Amino acid sequence: MGSRLKRGTSPRNRNEALESVLSKYLEAIYCRPDSIAYLSDLPKSFDAMGLSENLLKGIREYGFVEPFLIQRRGIVPFCAGENLILESTSPSGKTVTSCLGILQRVDGALVQCQALVLVPDVANGKKIAELIRRLGVHLGIEVHEFTRETVDDEDREVLFHVALATPDLGSRLFRERSISCDSIKMILVSKGETTIVQYVYEVLDIFKLFPSDVQVCCSILNPIRALTLKPPLLLLDI
Numbered sequence: 001m002g003s004r005l006k007r008g009t010s011p012r013n014r015n016e017a018l019e020s021v022l023s024k025y026l027e028a029i030y031c032r033p034d035s036i037a038y039l040s041d042l043p044k045s046f047d048a049m050g051l052s053e054n055l056l057k058g059i060r061e062y063g064f065v066e067p068f069l070i071q072r073r074g075i076v077p078f079c080a081g082e083n084l085i086l087e088s089t090s091p092s093g094k095t096v097t098s099c100l101g102i103l104q105r106v107d108g109a110l111v112q113c114q115a116l117v118l119v120p121d122v123a124n125g126k127k128i129a130e131l132i133r134r135l136g137v138h139l140g141i142e143v144h145e146f147t148r149e150t151v152d153d154e155d156r157e158v159l160f161h162v163a164l165a166t167p168d169l170g171s172r173l174f175r176e177r178s179i180s181c182d183s184i185k186m187i188l189v190s191k192g193e194t195t196i197v198q199y200v201y202e203v204l205d206i207f208k209l210f211p212s213d214v215q216v217c218c219s220i221l222n223p224i225r226a227l228t229l230k231p232p233l234l235l236l237d238i
């Protein structure tokens with residue numbers, strides 16, 4: 001793992017430091033560039049993606065008829081455990097891509113936190129939590145948003161498969177063992193907005209708590225793409 005960034009350095013130096021950390025970190029994650037499918041090979045419908053019947057039912061009830069292009073490109077590799085960076089103009093279906101991937105990969109019978117969704121703010125977390133709940137309505141998958149600075153009894157009692165938190169709060173919850181990392185097999189990084197460098201910094205702190213084979217899906221592409229010297233992850237650029 002690369003060296004840590006120093007807080008308080010100037011933005012230019014911070015960007016350079018971030019570039020060095022990210023390129024080292026991302027190189028440590030496997031890459032399957034050969035799995036990028038050409039447009040003609042892409043599934044044309046949600047039904048052709050190998051998703052479970054109960055998930056397909058949730059997709060239909062939500063009102064989605066056909067997948068957007070980024071979903072045609074991204075959902076199958078996500079379900080195969082690939083690391084993904086989703087890049088596109090907004091809004092184009094990135095969040096739905098990763099939420100469907102999470103819902104397909106989470107094992108509903110194992111009531112432990114299996115997916116972590118990092119969000120830039122509480123409002124974004126609520127939106128994504130609601131999306132996962134609605135799409136996964138027939139899967140019995142529990143979603144919990146951590147929004148408080150300290151975990152209270154309500155948080156301790158609840159059992160969930162998917163956790164959402166801002167990275168700074170998430171980091172503290174893991175270090176305090178309020179959430180266990182043990183069963184988490186995927187991390188979704190929802191895109192940040194204005195505080196992007198700080199957000200990426202905080203996301204990297206979380207990554208360091210996990211083994212390098214945890215699946216990562218990011219939709220915060222601009223900084224990562226610019227900073228990644230070699231694209232080591234499957235890059236979905238629509």
Ligand SMILES: Nc1ncnc2c1ncn2[C@@H]1O[C@H](COP(=O)(O)OP(=O)(O)OP(=O)(O)O)[C@@H](O)[C@H]1O
Nearest residue numbers: 064065066067068089090091092093094095096097
């Ligand atoms: N296949 C689909 N069919 C119809 N509507 C869809 C489909 N996929 C996503 N949408 C809708 O399009 C909008 C954008 O989707 P989503 O939030 O996944 O995009 P995004 O690229 O993550 O957007 P942003 O970058 O603004 O967060 C949402 O209202 C979502 O419900």
